[in-house]
Amino acid sequence: MSGKGVEQASESEAPDEVPGEVPDALFNQSLxxxxxxLRAFSAQRRTMSLPEVAEAxxxxxxxxxxxxxxxEKLxxxxxxxxxxxxxxxxxxxxxGFNYLAADTLIDVANPFLSELTNVTGETTSLTEPDGAQMLYVARFVCMKFVPIHMPIGSRIPMYCTASGRAYLSALPDDEVRALLEANDRVAHTQYTVTDIGEIEALLGEARRRGYTSNxxxxxxxxxxxxxPVLDGERRPVASVHVVAPTSRWTLADAEQRLAPAVIDCARGISNSIRTLG
Known part of the structure; x- marks a missing residue:
């Protein structure tokens, strides 16, 4: 694209601001x-025309x-x-790679995740919170069939996933309610729990057991x-989870045989990051 092909905005063009919003002198709207x-591109919008970029x-x-x-120039x-x-x-x-390279939690967690995969024979992952979602930041894949591919960078909602609920279970009730209300709580399948009261009941059970399931x-x-993975202040910073496909596991068997190893893994990571200060 040449510089001559770029349309020049008129001097009177108004910025894209929200009416009634108080301006923040330090906030850079261009950035x-x-x-x-950059965020508008996705699996649903792999390519876009200029009007589509503006609309998105x-x-x-x-x-x-x-x-x-x-x-484009950059x-x-x-x-x-x-x-x-x-x-x-x-x-x-x-x-994204720069974040992964700088995140010491990932470095600490990787040996524990590797061991968890060896012990359970199943795929294991570390997810970190981002708003009302959990973000995949580390993953060890087993040799067995896994029904869903979730590469690093994938996002999942907190309210209807084990890793999200594990994270929520370690938060105070008021913070939990705020995060749950920030989700649309869509029913992705016929089994999805969307009611806040029911989810909070599941979180209470998770606190008693030390783990949660989905x-x-x-x-x-x-x-x-x-x-959940906890820091030195006993605040959750991430979650560890193991995948137990329904083609190989019943929920009862998974909770009996896999949950203790998942708890040990999360505790090991938690203890290690506390020593880092």
Missing amino acids: EKGIAV TSITKSSAQRMIYTL GYVRKHPRTKRYQLTPRVVQI REELFIGDMTIAA
Whole structure:
């Protein structure tokens, strides 16, 4: 894309602001828009035209054009020479990789996750909270069939997953309620629990047992057992979970045979990160 092809915004163009919102002198709206453009690309929007970028990010076409132009110059976006549609480049992965490389929790957890996979013979993962979701940051895959592929960077809701509920179970009640209300609590399958009262009851049980489970509430055939990872202040910072596909496990067997190992793994990681200060 050449500089001549970029439309210049008029001097009087109003910024994309929310009416009635108090301006923040330190907040950089251009950076916000640029990040919004990067986040707009997904499995559902692998490529986009300029009008589609503007629509997906709720910004003006001229703003979208400036963002796309800048991101293309920086190497994070490219335009297909034939279709003229934009897509992300591999350079975007560097941003996420830098977080993974700098996260000491992942370094601490990896040996424990590896051992958990060896002990259980099943796939294990570490997830960290991000808003009302859990983010996959580490994963050890077993040689057996796993019904759902969840690569690093995948996100899952807290309210209907074992890792999310494990994290929630270690939080104070008021924080739990706020996070649950922040979720739409969609019924992904016929087994999904969406009622806040029912979820809070499950969290109470998780606190007593030290772990929680999820049976096909997000994906059919998928079942997991999870426990929270706690820092030195006894605050949850992550969750460990093991995948127990319904093709190999009943819930009773998974809880009896896998839960103790998951709890031990989470405790081991928790104790290790406390020694790091």
